[in-house]
Amino acid sequence: MSxxxxxxxxxxxxxxxxxxxxxxxxxxxxxxLILLAVNASGLSxxxxxxxxxxxxxxxxxxxxxxxxxxxxxxxxxGTELASDIQTxxxxxxxxxxxxxxxxxxxxxxxxxxxxxxxxxIYLVVGLIFGVEIDTGVVGALVLLALAIYxxxxxxxxxxxxxxxxxxPQAVQGMFPLLFxxxxxxTMSLPLDFIQKEWFATIVEWNPLTYLxxxxxxxxxxxxDASTLLPAIAVATGIMFITFTGASRSLRKRVxxx
Amino acid sequence: xxxxxxxxxxxxxxxxxxxxxxxxxxxxxxAPGEIYGFLGPNGAGKSTMxxxxxxxxxxxxxRATVAGFDVAKQGPxxxxxxxxxxxxxxLDSFLTGNEHMDLQGGLHGLSRNERRTRGAELLERVxxxxxxxxxxxxxxxxxxxxxxxxxxxxxxxxxxxxxxxTTGLDPQSRSALWAEVERxxxxxxxxxxxxxxxxxxxxxxxxxVGIIDHGKLxxxxxxxxxxxxxxxxxxxxxPVNPNDRERLAATLARFxxxxxxxxxxxxxxxxxxxxxxxxxxxxxxxxSIEVADLQLHQPxxxxxxxxxxxxxxxxxxxxxxxxx
Amino acid sequence: xxxxxLSVSLAVLRRVMIQTIKNPAIxxxxxxxxxxxxxxxxxxxxxxxxxxxxxxxxxxxxxxxVFVFTQTAAFGGIFTxxxxxxxxxxxxxxxxxxxxxxxxxxxLGFVLAGLARFFLTGLILWGIALVAGMxxxxxxxxxxxxxxxxxxVSIASTLWVAGLAxxxxxxxxxxxxxxxxxxxxxxxPVYVPLALLTGWLKLAATYNPVTAILTANRGxxxxxxxxxxxxFGLAVGLAALMALWAVRQFHRAHRSVA
Numbered sequence: 064m065s066x067x068x069x070x071x072x073x074x075x076x077x078x079x080x081x082x083x084x085x086x087x088x089x090x091x092x093x094x095x096l097i098l099l100a101v102n103a104s105g106l107s108x109x110x111x112x113x114x115x116x117x118x119x120x121x122x123x124x125x126x127x128x129x130x131x132x133x134x135x136x137x138x139x140x141g142t143e144l145a146s147d148i149q150t151x152x153x154x155x156x157x158x159x160x161x162x163x164x165x166x167x168x169x170x171x172x173x174x175x176x177x178x179x180x181x182x183x184i185y186l187v188v189g190l191i192f193g194v195e196i197d198t199g200v201v202g203a204l205v206l207l208a209l210a211i212y213x214x215x216x217x218x219x220x221x222x223x224x225x226x227x228x229x230x231p232q233a234v235q236g237m238f239p240l241l242f243x244x245x246x247x248x249t250m251s252l253p254l255d256f257i258q259k260e261w262f263a264t265i266v267e268w269n270p271l272t273y274l275x276x277x278x279x280x281x282x283x284x285x286x287d288a289s290t291l292l293p294a295i296a297v298a299t300g301i302m303f304i305t306f307t308g309a310s311r312s313l314r315k316r317v318x319x320x
Numbered sequence: 321x322x323x324x325x326x327x328x329x330x331x332x333x334x335x336x337x338x339x340x341x342x343x344x345x346x347x348x349x350x351a352p353g354e355i356y357g358f359l360g361p362n363g364a365g366k367s368t369m370x371x372x373x374x375x376x377x378x379x380x381x382x383r384a385t386v387a388g389f390d391v392a393k394q395g396p397x398x399x400x401x402x403x404x405x406x407x408x409x410x411l412d413s414f415l416t417g418n419e420h421m422d423l424q425g426g427l428h429g430l431s432r433n434e435r436r437t438r439g440a441e442l443l444e445r446v447x448x449x450x451x452x453x454x455x456x457x458x459x460x461x462x463x464x465x466x467x468x469x470x471x472x473x474x475x476x477x478x479x480x481x482x483x484x485x486t487t488g489l490d491p492q493s494r495s496a497l498w499a500e501v502e503r504x505x506x507x508x509x510x511x512x513x514x515x516x517x518x519x520x521x522x523x524x525x526x527x528x529v530g531i532i533d534h535g536k537l538x539x540x541x542x543x544x545x546x547x548x549x550x551x552x553x554x555x556x557x558x559p560v561n562p563n564d565r566e567r568l569a570a571t572l573a574r575f576x577x578x579x580x581x582x583x584x585x586x587x588x589x590x591x592x593x594x595x596x597x598x599x600x601x602x603x604x605x606x607x608s609i610e611v612a613d614l615q616l617h618q619p620x621x622x623x624x625x626x627x628x629x630x631x632x633x634x635x636x637x638x639x640x641x642x643x644x
Numbered sequence: 645x646x647x648x649x650l651s652v653s654l655a656v657l658r659r660v661m662i663q664t665i666k667n668p669a670i671x672x673x674x675x676x677x678x679x680x681x682x683x684x685x686x687x688x689x690x691x692x693x694x695x696x697x698x699x700x701x702x703x704x705x706x707x708x709x710v711f712v713f714t715q716t717a718a719f720g721g722i723f724t725x726x727x728x729x730x731x732x733x734x735x736x737x738x739x740x741x742x743x744x745x746x747x748x749x750x751x752l753g754f755v756l757a758g759l760a761r762f763f764l765t766g767l768i769l770w771g772i773a774l775v776a777g778m779x780x781x782x783x784x785x786x787x788x789x790x791x792x793x794x795x796x797v798s799i800a801s802t803l804w805v806a807g808l809a810x811x812x813x814x815x816x817x818x819x820x821x822x823x824x825x826x827x828x829x830x831x832x833p834v835y836v837p838l839a840l841l842t843g844w845l846k847l848a849a850t851y852n853p854v855t856a857i858l859t860a861n862r863g864x865x866x867x868x869x870x871x872x873x874x875x876f877g878l879a880v881g882l883a884a885l886m887a888l889w890a891v892r893q894f895h896r897a898h899r900s901v902a
Contacts, residue, residue, distance in 0.1 A: 064429040072426045080414035083455075101830045104845035108695045108836055151410035154376055155471075158399055159427035239673070246684035252691065262687040320375045320395035 069161045073169025081139060081173035091135040091181045095128035096188060102127075103192075106251060116253060117283050125194050126278035127250050128185035129210035130271060132178040133217040134241050140174025141221025141234035148229045148316065157319045167226075167309055171218035178214030182207055197285050206281045209294060213274055216298045219305030226312040248272045249279075273297045325387040325401065325478035325511045326352045327373065332382035334368050342368040344535035345382070350513060350528075355505050357526030358515040359621065361633055365535040366515035367407055370483045373513065374404045387479055387511075400428075403477035407484055409464040413457030417448055417467050420456065421474065428475040442470040446500065462493035469497065473504075480504065482514040486521060498525050519621045519633060531625055538628040543621060550619040550627055552589035554579040555600060558613040559586075571607050575600055580626060585613070649749040656740070656753020660727060661760065674723045675765045678716040682709065682773065689835060697840055702866035705778045709769075710861045711834055713790070714854070716769055717762050717798040718825050724758035725805020725821060732813035747894040751806060751887075758802035759795060766794070781867035789872065790864045793857055796879035801825060803886035810893040828854050837862075853878040 081087055103121040110120050117123050147153045147170065156166050186207060190196075196203050220241075224234050247262075248271040257263040266272050277294020280287045327350040334343040343365045350356040360366050371377040373386055375395040383390060389397040411420060421439035430438065443452045446466040451459065456467065465485060472480060482501070486494040502525065504510040516522055522529045523543045531539040531546075539546055555575070559568045565586060569578070572588045575596055581587030590596045594616055604611055625633045664670050686708040693704040700707050731737040740750060774780070780787065805821045831848040832855045833841060841849055849855045856875040863870020 064427065069427055072423055076412065076415060076419070076423050079419070080412055083414045097827070101834075101845065104843055105830075105833075105835045105841065106692070107842055108697070108840045109692055111696055112691065112694060147412075150412075151406060151408035152412060154406060155410045155424070156427070157376060158374065158402075158404055159424060160396065160399065160429065161427045239676070243676075243680045246680055247688070251684075251689055256691045257688055258690045259687050262683070266688070318377055320378050320392050320398075 064160065066162055066165050069165045070169050073156070073161065073165060074172035077143065077170055077173030078176045081143070081177055087139055088177055088180070091132060091139075091177050092184055094135075095131040095181070095185060098131070099124055099128055099185075099189075102251065109252065109256075112256065115256070119193060119195070121189065121192060121194055122282055123279065124251075125185065125189040126206075126275055126282060127245070128189070129178075129182050129206075129278055130213065130245065130250075130275055132181040132185065132210065133214040133274075134238075134245065135181070136171075136174040136178035136214040137217040137219075137221035137241065138174070138234060138238050139177055139221065140171040140218035141225040141237075142231045143173055144170045144222050144225035145229060145231040145234050148225065149231065153317060157317045163313055163317070163319075164306075164310060167222055167306065167313060171215065171222050174218040174221055175211070175214045178217075179211050182210040182214070194282065196282050198281050202281045202286070205291075206278055209278055209281070209291075209298070212295070212302075213298045216302035216305070219302050219309060223305045223309040223312065226309050226316055229316065244269060244271055249275050270297045270301065324352055325509075326350055326354075327356070327384070327386050327479065327511065327513060329373075329384040330382055332369075332372060332384055333380045334365075334372060334377065335380045341535050343372070343379075346532070346535075346537050348530050348537060348540065350511055352511055353505060353509045354527045355501065355512040355514065355525055357522035357529040358513065358532060359517070359519070359522040359529055359625075359633070360515075360532035361517060361631075364532045366517075366532060367483055368535075369532070370404070370406065370481050370513070370515055374402055374406075374481050375399060400475070401477055402479045402481060403472035403475070404481040405465070405468040405472045405483065405485055406481075407487075409461075409468045411456045411459075411464055411467065414455055416455055417443060417452040417459075420467060420471060421452075424471050425474050430475065438474060439470075442473055443467075446470045447496070462489050465489060465493070465497065469500065477510065479511045479513070482512065484515055484517065486516070486518065494521075501525060517633070523621055529621065531621070531628065533625070533629045533631075539624055546621060546624045547619040550589075550623045552576065552591065552619065553594050554587050554589045554617045554619070554623070555597070556581045556585050556587040556613075556615045556617060557600075557604070557611050558582075558584055560610040560612045564609050567607065568604075568609050568611070571603050571609060572600070574603065579623075580632060587617075649746055649752065652746065652749025653752035653756055656750055657756045657760065660724070660754070660757035663727075664761075670723075671761065671765065674716065674720045674761060675768060677719060678712045678765070678769060679772070681715060682712040682769070685711070685835070686773075686776075686778075692835055695836065695840065698836060700837070700862070700866060701868055702779045702781055702862070705773065705776065706780070706865050707862060709773050709778055710790075710858055710865055711829075711832075713766060713769060713794055714797055714858060714861065715829055716765050717794040718801045718829060720762040720765055721758045721798050721801025721803075722805050722821055722825060724754055724761055724802050725809055727757070728754060728806050728809035729812070729814060729821075732809065737813075747891055747898075751803070751890055751894065754806055755799050755802050758798050762795065762798040766791070780865060782864045783867065786864040786867065790861050793861055793864075793875060793879055796876075796883045797854075797857060800879070800883040800886045803883065803890040807886070807890040807893040810890065810897040813897065828852060832858055853882055 102124050107120045109115060110118055153166065186203065196206070221234060224237055228234065247265050248269045249266060254263060254266060257266060273293045274297055276290045280290030329346055329348045332343055332346050333341065336342055346369065358366050358369065368377065372379050373384055373391060375391050375398050378392055383392065385391065386398050387401045391398055418439065421443065422435050425435035425439060443449050446469055448463060448466055448470065451463060456464065459467065486497055489497070501512055501514070505512055514526065526543065528540065528542050529546060530537050557568060557572065559565055562584065569586045572586055576588040576591040579587040579589045597616065622633045686705040690704045692698065693700065731740065808821050831845065832852050833849055838846070838849055838855060838859065856871065856878050860870040860872050860875030
């Protein structure tokens with residue numbers, strides 16, 4: 064059986080079991096939208112500041128939803144994989160001809176699929192509530208693609224955590240940390256509107272900043288390679304580092320000959 | 321079976337953390353189509369042994385072949401011919417029985433049609449046809465083990481590994497599983513390597529038994545051979561008056577070596593077997609020792625274990641020197 | 645009667661304190677979250693003070709600090725309430741009940757524990773904010789009033805979660821415990837004063853008791869006028885309501901206990 068078919072089978076299982084658990088899916092939809100509603104309204108007055116890139120704050124804030132979705136993808140994928148390691152399901156898969164990388168990639172499918180599902184909903188809800196995407200329909204599709212790509216990259220973070228710790232609780236424990244990272248980014252304001260030097264430095268070093276700015280560039284201001292390319296690079300970098308790390312850790316954990 | 325589906329193990333060792341010898345130099349051989357029972361207490365090294373033979377853990381030293389393939393060097397080939405139901409049922413509680421079959425069958429390279437027919441056949445065989453469409457989360461422990469067995473058989477393995485397959489099962493489920501394992505061996509010629517901590521399981525099911533303790537094989541043979549090696553029937557007597565216990569022990573000592581018994585009774589191995597029973601009764605009468613209960617015990621595998629290790633498999637520590 | 649209630653409550657308090665001393669990491673979540681918000685909001689959003697119509701004598705850091713301080717009080721209550729749920733899961737609660745059948749003592753004990761946690765984390769937060777250069781323009785009396793007002797939030801929050809814990813007796817409803825508090829905190833003038841809010845949020849915030857508490861505390865810290873009476877009324881009222889809720893849930897849960 065080809066690797067692609069194996070991947071499809073394992074991914075299908077991951078997606079099925081994820082969507083059979085409403086408790087995993089509902090928060091991914093609800094939390095980002097609630098936060099969007101509160102922030103879009105609460106911070107709407109900042110658009111009056113001179114030089115603010117858009118007149119409507121929801122245009123500014125909508126992309127944060129996609130990044131949140133990716134964070135949820137990370138935790139979901141990680142928890143599922145860690146559970147599999149705990150129950151021995153990973154060993155079951157190890158006894159089949161399935162390759163290690165296929166098991167890893169397939170396991171992250173569930174988490175990534177929640178983010179995909181969420182992303183479509185965020186976009187639709189955003190459009191209903193007046194989001195205007197300056198790059199048009201094509202831009203909206205690229206935005207979705209970037210959101211999905213980011214979600215897969217983040218699922219890699221979850222997977223690496225899972226294989227390294229083998230514990231769903233440890234993976235869950237990382238969630239607040241990832242969430243903190245979101246707050247230390249250009250989530251609420253553009254970089255040049257941050258007055259405090261030290262905070263601006265943190266924001267500049269935060270990979271999430273580039274992801275948010277890349278997606279935001281597609282919504283506000285038309286096509287701009289200077290924000291889009293760094294975003295793609297960061298997502299790719301995260302994907303590469305985390306999947307390599309996870310793969311190496313998996314080799315130590317499942318010592319299949 | 322076209323090819324030899326036996327198991328050969330030579331000097332296999334598995335170290336953990338540099339100094340824990342979980343498996344400490346085991347040699348054994350399982351003939352094609354045989355049911356081999358690997359018996360030992362918790363922590364003896366049974367599961368570690370299984371993990372090595374199913375290629376999930378490389379041996380530290382030594383070598384083993386399963387169906388002619390080397391477990392360390394020919395892992396993928398070994399995995400195509402073996403099926404394993406390991407200690408943890410390792411199922412996904414959100415998937416149905418059918419979905420498990422489909423996933424595993426597909427990964428083993430079975431076509432969609434084959435998965436369906438073979439899956440249905442196996443689920444029928446283990447009595448899970450009705451439950452197959454339900455999520456595994458709702459299965460009982462027995463049902464999960466049966467599904468595990470069905471999954472292990474999906475790709476028609478010629479060697480089957482079962483790690484403590486009936487632990488925690490009710491008697492009915494246990495008997496049903498035994499019946500299926502026997503059928504697999506007799507009718508399909510599958511070689512079965514089964515680990516257990518239950519004497520009865522090894523005794524009833526296995527063609528040959530290997531007893532493992534602290535990573536070493538301490539005895540091996542058919543159940544009958546092993547018990548015959550102990551040789552003797554034992555006799556257990558409980559005095560009416562607990563104060564008579566010492567006198568009882570002294571009287572019985574004339575008929576054989578002391579054996580394991582309960583705290584209230586005295587037991588000896590009858591040197592000349594059950595025929596001595598009449599003499600024992602006469603001696604007790606002559607010494608005026610009143611006895612509340614008198615029982616004859618056939619040797620058990622526990623006695624074998626006891627003789628080799630000085631401990632009882634069934635948990636109670638007995639002060640006895642291990643045989644050399 | 646009163647002295648036995650007090651001794652029970654002190655025993656409960658002592659136990660929570662010992663647990664915390666033995667495992668100081670327990671405190672970290674109730675300190676970390678508000679701290680992150682303080683850094684992100686006061687540090688990152690300072691330019692919001694430049695929004696036309698925004699005038700606050702104390703500066704944006706003090707403005708945001710009040711929100712974070714209130715959040716600390718609320719979340720401290722939540723984490724303390726978790727303990728009760730954990731006690732049920734571990735079976736300890738039953739022992740506690742047999743030893744002290746009066747709900748008042750047990751509830752009071754946990755409320756005191758929540759207040760202790762709030763006091764500790766609040767002090768640390770104040771320390772950090774002052775070191776970071778926050779302006780405090782209010783008088784000592786006004787600062788005391790701030791603490792008292794926030795303490796009411798802590799009490800209300802502890803009692804809310806306690807009630808839930810008695811009702812469901814499991815830690816699985818963790819997010820159920822947090823969500824209402826979280827939502828209540830955010831449907832308020834978090835980033836800008838009430839006057840600068842618009843639309844549905846302004847409506848929601850106007851009727852949210854948390855708004856009055858935030859406004860009053862912002863008045864206290866900047867030495868400006870604040871509708872203190874309204875805020876205290878609402879805060880005490882909220883705490884009293886939650887007390888009724890908790891006691892009711894307690895008795896419902898323990899009808900079966902002899």
